[in-house]
Amino acid sequence: MVFDFDCTLSSKHVYHFINAHSHYLSRYHFPYIEAMGLPPSTPQRLEELKCISTALRRLRPLVKESDRTLFVDECFHGWARLRGLKDFLLTLQNKYHADLFIASRGDKDQIVNCLKELDPSHVGASTTTISSQKMSSLFPTERVFGQDVNKADLIKYLLGNPHVGTPSEPVSRDYQIVLYVDDCKDEHHEMLNTMWMQRLPHRKKDSPLTKQFEVYQTRQGKLYIYCKSLEYNGTGITTEIMRDCLLILNDHL
Numbered sequence: 001m002v003f004d005f006d007c008t009l010s011s012k013h014v015y016h017f018i019n020a021h022s023h024y025l026s027r028y029h030f031p032y033i034e035a036m037g038l039p040p041s042t043p044q045r046l047e048e049l050k051c052i053s054t055a056l057r058r059l060r061p062l063v064k065e066s067d068r069t070l071f072v073d074e075c076f077h078g079w080a081r082l083r084g085l086k087d088f089l090l091t092l093q094n095k096y097h098a099d100l101f102i103a104s105r106g107d108k109d110q111i112v113n114c115l116k117e118l119d120p121s122h123v124g125a126s127t128t129t130i131s132s133q134k135m136s137s138l139f140p141t142e143r144v145f146g147q148d149v150n151k152a153d154l155i156k157y158l159l160g161n162p163h164v165g166t167p168s169e170p171v172s173r174d175y176q177i178v179l180y181v182d183d184c185k186d187e188h189h190e191m192l193n194t195m196w197m198q199r200l201p202h203r204k205k206d207s208p209l210t211k212q213f214e215v216y217q218t219r220q221g222k223l224y225i226y227c228k229s230l231e232y233n234g235t236g237i238t239t240e241i242m243r244d245c246l247l248i249l250n251d252h253l
């Protein structure tokens with residue numbers, strides 16, 4: 001299972017939050033604040049966000065619990081969404097024995113550092129319902145890929161394409177099925193342009209998968225399943241898409 005990071009696992013663009021903070025604020029805070037349902041951007045709040053951004057850019061941990069909560073509220077739409085996301089990832093890992101990967105155009109070290117901020121050791125009493133499983137352990141460092149690894153190449157590698165070299169980090173290959181969720185369609189199109197695959201018809205006529213996903217088969221019979229309906233730069237993976245991912249795996253495994 002391969003996830004993009006920004007605006008897929010996160011609800012907003014964490015790379016921009018960290019590395020292009022002014023651009024991020026102009027995009028998410030100033031013009032659309034009421035439409036986005038965000039708390040008022042008081043000068044104090046904007047200063048707090050800037051300090052969090054600076055710390056994460058320097059790969060420093062967030063010291064104050066209130067800063068972690070503000071970061072999670074800002075970029076992951078709060079602990080409740082994160083709890084649902086973590087439950088989904090745990091189900092993938094424990095029930096379906098899926099290996100979880102992150103493929104991003106962002107900075108690997110920053111992503112690894114951010115994942116640590118989502119761990120329960122950083123969570124206070126008000127959020128004790130979060131699973132004790134650490135987010136950073138769900139995505140081990142060797143399964144997090146940043147800008148130096150082309151996403152389409154990674155997926156082709158996972159599907160056992162012999163023409164794609166080994167990523168710098170050794171990972172398993174020859175998976176029979178790769179499910180890919182990304183809010184950006186470019187890598188998907190690159191996959192289709194560079195790898196022979198046949199799109200498979202949906203087996204269930206009225207399945208919600210018809211709307212959300214496309215299924216392709218390689219010459220070797222392996223499946224590449226792509227989430228086509230995640231909104232670009234939207235609010236991240238939704239509960240509907242999570243549910244459909246599990247339906248797909250029920251169907252194919």
Ligand SMILES: [Mg+2]
Pocket residue numbers: 004005006007008182183184
């Ligand atoms: Mg993205």
